[in-house]
Structure formats: structure tokens, C-alpha cells
Amino acid sequence: MNTYYTIDEKYLQAVDKLSYGRTPKALQLFNEIVSNDPLYAKAHYQLGKIYYYDLEDYQAAGYHFKTCMELEPGFPGNYYHYLNLAVFLNMQKLVKAIAEKALVVPGVDVADIYELVGLSAEKNKELEKALAAYNNAFDTVTNKTDKRKIEESIERINAKMQRIKAYQYTLVE
Template sequence: MDILYTVEEKYLQAVEELNYGELPKALHYFNEIINTEPDYARAHYQLGCFYHYQFKNFQTAGYHYQKCVELEPEFPDVYEHYLKLVVTLKMHKLVEQIAEKALAVPGANKAQIYENLGLYAEEQQNLRTAKEQYKKAALSAVSSTDHSLYQDHIKRITAKKIAGQTMTYTYDQEQ
């Protein structure tokens, strides 16, 4: 086993293990980093992703995402996942706060942020706001695949609006 001297080297090794599907090794490295350098924001981000997606431990994931944002607020990758988490947990106040911060950070995936806001509004049955957010996502999309996805969201919202309209029938007595 190689001896890793710096935190950055351990971090890169952990990311490499993660890319090769060696989740236990990667988790071990990220925890080691946090134990030696508790203020290493990117390790908190990676641990947040582990607890969010692998372990479904949302409280611990939220702690690590929040810690990452506190330590390195300009790190763009954390916001998409942190926003997904608070949307899942229906943490209304945090949704707005995190989205606002995310949209101000250079490099943050604005299309994903708008999509998450659209999904959140859709869950709240606020179809008008959801459609607006999906339109913003489509305008921010940089790939045709993503753009098509956001257009599908808009079509779904339009169909929901039509389905929710009340029907008025008239009875014509002339025959």
C-alpha cells in the first residue's frame, strides 16, 4: 500500500477508489481525511453523497453537505445534492436558501437547480411555479438531452393543468 503524505493525495486516492467502485475503501479514505483534517470541505461533500445515496441516512448527509457549504461556499458540486436532499425532506425554508446560494455560485449547474425547484413546486401542487422553473431549466440546459428532459417536464405540467380543469357541459334541448 502506498503511503499518502498529503490530504490532497488521500482525497485523490479516495475519488479513484470511488470511480473503480471500491466504496468501502473510498469511505475509509474520506473518513480518514475528516479525522485528520476536519475542515476539508470536499471530503465532507463526498461523505454527504455516501450517506445520502448509499446509506439513505439523510440527517448525516445533511450535516456533511452543510459542513461543506460552510467551509467552502464556492464549491459548486455540493449544491445540487444538498438541494435534492432538502427537497426530499420537504425542508421548505432551506430549499429557498440553498437554491439562492447555488444560483449565485459560479460553476453550479443552474439547470439542475431549476429542475429541483420545479420538482419541489410540483410536489407542492404549485403547477404554475413548477412550469416556470422547468422553463428556466430548459433555458439553462447545455445539452440537448437535458433540454428534452426539461421540455418533457413542461409537457407533463401542462397535461396536469388540463386534467385539473373543471369541465362544463351544456345541455341543448333542441332536437
């Protein structure tokens, strides 16, 4: 049995377990960290990711992402995953609130945030808003693969808008 002298060492051990696919052990360690120090924001972040992606417990994931954001609002890693969860659950007000906070945090990938905002708007058939968000994402993207993905999103929105225009009729007297 390993003895951990600091909470940071336990955190690093849990992250190591997670990187080697030992999610149950990592989950146990992160929960121990949070029960010993409920203000350890990065443990909440890791728990949020486990609950969202691995266990599909969206309520628990949201709780941990929100807690991390409240405890350490300057931690950039949390925003993408929390926003992704809000988009997935189609929680428009939460999407707006998270995105507004994320866009002012140094280190946050702004293109990713705009892309998720665009996806949320697209899901809700707000095509003009989606197009604006995707254009903002395109303006800030630096990765070639991400750039192509955003270009595809813009093309998809334009095609949807064209299709809608094709079905609009005007009455002429």
C-alpha cells in the same frame, strides 16, 4: 500499506477507490481525512454523496453537504446533490435557501437547479411555481438530453393544470 504524505494525496486515493466501486475503503479514507482536517470541504462533499446515494443515511448526508457548503460556498459540485437531498426529503425552506445560494455560484448548472426547484414545487402541488421554474430551466439548458427532459416536465405540468381547470366550476346566476 500505503503511506500518504499529504491530505490531498489521501483525498485523491479515496476518490480513486470510489471510482472503482470500493465504497467502504473510500468511506474509511474520507472519514480519516475529516477527522484529521475537519475543514477539508471536498471530503465532506464526498461523504455526503456516499451517505445519500449509497448508504441512504439522509441525516449524515445533509450534515456533510451543509458542512461543505459552509466551508467552501464557492464549490459548485455540492449544490446539486444537497438540493436533490432537500427535494427528496420535501424540505421546502431548505430547497429555497440552497437554490438561492446555488444560483449565484459560478460553475453551478443553473438548469439543474431550476429543474430541482420545479420538482419541489410540483411535489407540493404548486403548479404555477413549478411551471415558472421549469421554464427558467428550459431557458438556460444547453444539453440536448436535459432539454428533452425539461420539455417533458413542462408538458406534464401543463397537463396537470389543464386537468385541474377541467374540474373548476363557476356559479352563474
